[in-house]
Amino acid sequence: MSDAPTAQPAAFEGPLVETRLVAWYFYASLAYLWLALAAGLLIGLQLVDGNPLPAAEWLSPGRWRMVHTNTVVYGFLANGIFGAVHWAIPRLLLRPFLSRTLSYFVFYAWQVIALGTVVGILHGHAQGVELGESPTWIDPLVLVVWLLLAVNAAAPILRTGGAMYVSLWYFLAAYVWMFLTTAMGNFLPEYFVAGTNGGAIQGLFLHDLVGLFITPFGWGLMYYFVPILLKKPIWSHSLSLIGFWGLAFFYPLNGIHHFLYSPIPMFLQHGAIVATIAVEMVVTTVIVNFFATVWGTGATWYRVLPLRWFYVGMVLYFLTCVQCAIQVTLTFQQLIHFTDWVVGHAHLVMFGVFSFWLFGIMTYLFPILLGVPWRSTALCEWHFWLSFVGIAVMVIDLTAAGVIQGFLWGALKPWDTAVEASHPFWMVRLIAGVVIIAGQLCFLGNLFFTWRDGRAGAARVDSHDA
Amino acid sequence: MMSVLEKRSAVLLGAGLGMFVLAFASNAIVPLVMYRDLPEQTALEVVNQNTLYQLEDLRLRYREPFEQHVGQATNETCAELLKTGRQVYVAEGCWHCHSQMVRPVSNEPLRWGPVPNSPEYQNELQRPVMFGTRRVGPDLSREGGRRSNDWHAVHFWQPNTVSPHTRMPRYPWLFDGSPDKPNRRGLGLILYVQWLGSWLESYPAYEDYVPLKQQLANPAE
Numbered sequence: 001m002s003d004a005p006t007a008q009p010a011a012f013e014g015p016l017v018e019t020r021l022v023a024w025y026f027y028a029s030l031a032y033l034w035l036a037l038a039a040g041l042l043i044g045l046q047l048v049d050g051n052p053l054p055a056a057e058w059l060s061p062g063r064w065r066m067v068h069t070n071t072v073v074y075g076f077l078a079n080g081i082f083g084a085v086h087w088a089i090p091r092l093l094l095r096p097f098l099s100r101t102l103s104y105f106v107f108y109a110w111q112v113i114a115l116g117t118v119v120g121i122l123h124g125h126a127q128g129v130e131l132g133e134s135p136t137w138i139d140p141l142v143l144v145v146w147l148l149l150a151v152n153a154a155a156p157i158l159r160t161g162g163a164m165y166v167s168l169w170y171f172l173a174a175y176v177w178m179f180l181t182t183a184m185g186n187f188l189p190e191y192f193v194a195g196t197n198g199g200a201i202q203g204l205f206l207h208d209l210v211g212l213f214i215t216p217f218g219w220g221l222m223y224y225f226v227p228i229l230l231k232k233p234i235w236s237h238s239l240s241l242i243g244f245w246g247l248a249f250f251y252p253l254n255g256i257h258h259f260l261y262s263p264i265p266m267f268l269q270h271g272a273i274v275a276t277i278a279v280e281m282v283v284t285t286v287i288v289n290f291f292a293t294v295w296g297t298g299a300t301w302y303r304v305l306p307l308r309w310f311y312v313g314m315v316l317y318f319l320t321c322v323q324c325a326i327q328v329t330l331t332f333q334q335l336i337h338f339t340d341w342v343v344g345h346a347h348l349v350m351f352g353v354f355s356f357w358l359f360g361i362m363t364y365l366f367p368i369l370l371g372v373p374w375r376s377t378a379l380c381e382w383h384f385w386l387s388f389v390g391i392a393v394m395v396i397d398l399t400a401a402g403v404i405q406g407f408l409w410g411a412l413k414p415w416d417t418a419v420e421a422s423h424p425f426w427m428v429r430l431i432a433g434v435v436i437i438a439g440q441l442c443f444l445g446n447l448f449f450t451w452r453d454g455r456a457g458a459a460r461v462d463s464h465d466a
Numbered sequence: 467m468m469s470v471l472e473k474r475s476a477v478l479l480g481a482g483l484g485m486f487v488l489a490f491a492s493n494a495i496v497p498l499v500m501y502r503d504l505p506e507q508t509a510l511e512v513v514n515q516n517t518l519y520q521l522e523d524l525r526l527r528y529r530e531p532f533e534q535h536v537g538q539a540t541n542e543t544c545a546e547l548l549k550t551g552r553q554v555y556v557a558e559g560c561w562h563c564h565s566q567m568v569r570p571v572s573n574e575p576l577r578w579g580p581v582p583n584s585p586e587y588q589n590e591l592q593r594p595v596m597f598g599t600r601r602v603g604p605d606l607s608r609e610g611g612r613r614s615n616d617w618h619a620v621h622f623w624q625p626n627t628v629s630p631h632t633r634m635p636r637y638p639w640l641f642d643g644s645p646d647k648p649n650r651r652g653l654g655l656i657l658y659v660q661w662l663g664s665w666l667e668s669y670p671a672y673e674d675y676v677p678l679k680q681q682l683a684n685p686a687e
Contacts, residue, residue, distance in 0.1 A: 047633050049633060055636050060559075061559075062560060062562065062563065065562045066562065124557040124558070125557065128595075154478075158474055163472060169472065173477050173478070173481040175482070176482030176483055184490065194594075196595065197497040197501050198593055198595045201494045202597075204493045208486075208489075241472065244481070249488075259567070261570060262597060263582060263587065265496075268497065338565055342600065409577075409601075415603070415604050416629070419631055420631055
C-alpha cells in the first residue's frame with residue numbers, strides 16, 4: 001500500500017504474516033461471539049419473563065449478564081482485534097512480530113484468560129468492577145499477557161526506522177494504555193480504593209477500556225484496511241494527527257461521566273462532561289477524513305462488502321458520539337441514566353461499530369486466509385443486512401424504552417408500572433436480538449462451507465504433489 | 467515531513483504514558499487527595515444497632531440454619547456475614563439490575579430517601595463500590611428495613627410470589643431446599659440488603675415502622 005513505511009525490509013526467517021495464527025484468532029473470536037449471543041438471548045428471555053431454565057445456578061441471568069459483556073470485550077472483540085493486528089502490523093512494517101513462539105504463547109494465554117473469566121463468573125467468583133468482573137486470580141495473568149503482547153508488537157515497531165504510519169501510532173499507544181488501564185482498573189478498586197473515589201476509578205477504567213483499547217485498535221485497523229480496499233491513501237495526514245492526539249488527550253478524561261449525579265465531586269463531573277463533548281469534536285475530524293477519502297469513488301463503499309461494513313460502522317460511530325455529547329449533559333442524565341437508553345447506546349457502539357468493523361475485516365481476510373472465495377456472496381449479504389436491521393431496531397427500541405422508563409420513574413409511578421411498560425420494548429429487543437443471531441448464523445454457515453472448500457482445494461493440491 | 471507528534475517516543479511516552487497519567491491524576495488522584503481525611507471503615511465498624519437487630523431477627527426466625535451457618539449473633543459474626551452477603555451480591559450480578567445511588571434529581575429522594583454522601587460509601591463493604599449501572603429493579607441503597615427478613619427470603623426463593631410482574635431471577639441456591647432454610651449465602655444476602663441504609667435516622671423508611679426500642683423489647687414478634 002502507498003502509505004507503507006519507507007524502511008528497508010528487515011531480514012527474517014519464516015513467513016511475514018503468521019496466517020494460521022490470524023485464522024485461529026478469528027475462530028476463537030467467533031466462538032466467543034456465539035457465547036455472547038447465547039448470553040444475550042438468555043437475558044433477553046429473562047426480561048420478558050420467558051427464561052426456560054430459571055432455577056439453575058450456572059444459568060443465572062445475573063451471572064450471564066456479566067458473561068455477555070465480558071465475552072464481547074475479551075473473547076470476541078479482543079481475539080478479533082489481535083488476529084487483525086497480527087495481519088496488519090507485519091505488513092505495515094515488512095517485519096514480523098518479535099517472536100513466533102511468543103505470538104503463539106500469547107494466543108493460548110489469552111484463551112485461558114477469556115475462558116477463565118467465563119468459568120469464573122459462572123462459578124460465582126465475579127469481581128464487582130464493571131468489565132473487570134474476571135475473578136481476582138485471573139487479573140495478574142491478564143497484566144502479564146498484556147505486557148507480552150506489547151513487547152511482541154512494539155519491538156518490531158520501534159526497530160523499524162522511518163516515518164510511522166497512522167495505524168501504528170494507535171497500536172503503539174494502545175499497547176501502553178492497555179497495560180496501564182488493566183493495572184489500574186483490576187487492582188485499585190478491588191484492593192485499595194473504596195467508595196466514591198473507587199467509583200471514579202471504575203468509571204475511568206470502564207471508559208479507558210473502550211476508549212484506549214477497542215477504539216484505538218479499531219481506528220488503527222480502519223486506517224490500514226480502508227486505503228487498501230479503496231486503493232487510495234487517506235485524505236489528510238494532518239487530520240489524522242489531530243484525531244489521534246485529540247483522542248489521546250480527551251478520551252481518558254471522560255471516565256467520571258459514567259457516574260453523573262453521584263457523590264463524586266461535582267467539578268470533576270463537570271470536567272468529564274466537557275471532555276466528552278470535546279471528544280465529539282475530535283471524532284468529527286476523523287470522520288471527515290474518512291469520508292473525504294471515500295469521496296469520488298462512487299458506490300465502491302457499497303459494492304465492496306468489507307468497505308460497506310467499515311463505512312456503515314463509521315456512520316454509526318458518528319451517531320454514537322453525537323448521542324454521547326447529548327446524553328452526557330446533566331439535563332439528559334436526569335431522564336436517561338440507569339435506563340435502557342444506555343443499554344442501547346452500548347449495543348450501538350459495541351455491535352454497530354466495532355463488531356461491524358471486525359466483520360468487515362473478517363469478510364475481507366477469510367478468503368485470503370482460506371485460499372478460496374466465499375462460498376456464497378448471498379449469505380455474506382444476509383449477514384450484513386440481518387446484522388444491520390437487527391442492531392438498528394434494537395437501538396431505536398431501547399432508546400425509546402429508556403425515555404419511557406425515565407419519565408415513569410420520575411413521575412413516581414409504582415416500579416411495576418415501568419416494568420410492565422417496558423415489556424413490549426423488551427419483546428421487540430428480543431426479536432431484534434434473534435435477527436442479529438440469524439445474521440451470525442448465515443456468517444457461520446458460510447464460513448464453514450468456505451472452510452471446507454479450502455480444505456478440498458488443499459487436498460487436491462496435495463494429491464497433485466504426491 | 468514528520469512532525470514531533472509522529473515520533474515513536476512522542477506516541478509511546480507522550481500519548482501512551484503521558485495522557486494516561488494526566489487522566490489518572492485528575493480523575494483518581496484528585497478525589498484521593500480530597501478524601502484523605504476519610505479513612506475506609508471496616509465491616510466491623512459499620513455494624514450498627516439496626517443491623518444487629520436484623521441479625522437477631524434472622525437468628526430467631528431461622529434458628530437451625532442460623533446456628534449451623536452463622537453460630538452466635540455477635541458483632542463479629544455480623545461483620546463476617548455482611549461480607550458474605552456483599553460477595554453474593556457481587557457474584558450474582560445484583561448490581562447490574564439494581565443501583566445503590568440515589569440521585570438528587572428526578573424525584574429520586576422522594577421515592578427512595580436521602581441522597582447518599584461520600585462518607586456513607588467509605589467502607590470495606592463498598593470496595594468495589596456498588597453504584598450500579600442499570601435499574602431493572604429499584605435502587606437498593608435505602609432498602610434496609612423496608613421489608614421483613616422473611617419477605618426477602620421468599621422473594622429470593624421465588625420473586626414472583628410476592629411481586630407478580632417482577633423480572634427478577636430466582637435464587638434457590640441460596641437455600642437448603644426451601645425458603646425457610648436459607649444457607650450462609652442466603653442469610654448473608656438478606657442481612658446485607660437489610661444493612662443498606664441502616665445507618666440513617668430514617669431507617670426503616672416504610673410506613674408501619676415500629677420504633678427500634680419497641681422492636682428490641684420484643685424481638686420475637
